[in-house]
Amino acid sequence: GENVEQHPSTLSVQEGDSAVIKCTYSDSASNYFPWYKQELGKGPQLIIDIRSNVGEKKDQRIAVTLNKTAKHFSLHITETQPEDSAVYFCAASISGGNQFYFGTGTSLTVIP
Amino acid sequence: DSGVTQTPKHLITATGQRVTLRCSPRSGDLSVYWYQQSLDQGLQFLIQYYNGEERAKGNILERFSAQQFPDLHSELNLSSLELGDSALYFCASSVGGGGALGEQFFGPGTRLTVL
Numbered sequence: 001g002e003n004v005e006q007h008p009s010t011l012s013v014q015e016g017d018s019a020v021i022k023c024t025y026s027d028s029a030s031n032y033f034p035w036y037k038q039e040l041g042k043g044p045q046l047i048i049d050i051r052s053n054v055g056e057k058k059d060q061r062i063a064v065t066l067n068k069t070a071k072h073f074s075l076h077i078t079e080t081q082p083e084d085s086a087v088y089f090c091a092a093s094i095s096g097g098n099q100f101y102f103g104t105g106t107s108l109t110v111i112p
Numbered sequence: 113d114s115g116v117t118q119t120p121k122h123l124i125t126a127t128g129q130r131v132t133l134r135c136s137p138r139s140g141d142l143s144v145y146w147y148q149q150s151l152d153q154g155l156q157f158l159i160q161y162y163n164g165e166e167r168a169k170g171n172i173l174e175r176f177s178a179q180q181f182p183d184l185h186s187e188l189n190l191s192s193l194e195l196g197d198s199a200l201y202f203c204a205s206s207v208g209g210g211g212a213l214g215e216q217f218f219g220p221g222t223r224l225t226v227l
Binding site: 034036041042043044045046049089099100101102103104105 | 114116145154155156157160168170202204215216217218219220221
């Protein structure tokens, strides 16, 4: 099955700096890569996703890049704010498949 | 608010007991997914139902079972509970069969504590 690795497990940045979280996947058939943000006491919430026919996607301060050859994808958050502090999960899924394979999460702390 | 509801929010029980967790998907969503989140394991997919039928099975123990009812709500039954079953259990829903076909919306979770 698919194996998704996520790094780093914890990340602290100063407010206004950028944060980058990286994930690798093992199954070349995976073609859908969502990123979820989980705040304390809440369920994961989709913040951005990318499909394998696209190399980069941006939504305001958040961007995701995908390198299919290297089988890795990254989440970039620019101009970080304290409310960005949360646990972020990457995931991979295969078209036609039903299972999301999640990374182990990155706890991001934005220091005011 | 994702539109997915889960009850109860917290559940405390003893080893050997049986509990039922309930999930109502977003209006119009046909798929329900169950996940277990523990500190050392991250988010683990357990099982998926689509329009009442089991569609995919992940790392679900034989002591656990689930079903999806005609009104599309789902229940996850956990029996012969062990200390290691203590975790957050999330339900998610999607319009279609899942995967690259559509995003999953997560509920707020049920925190299960087994003493």
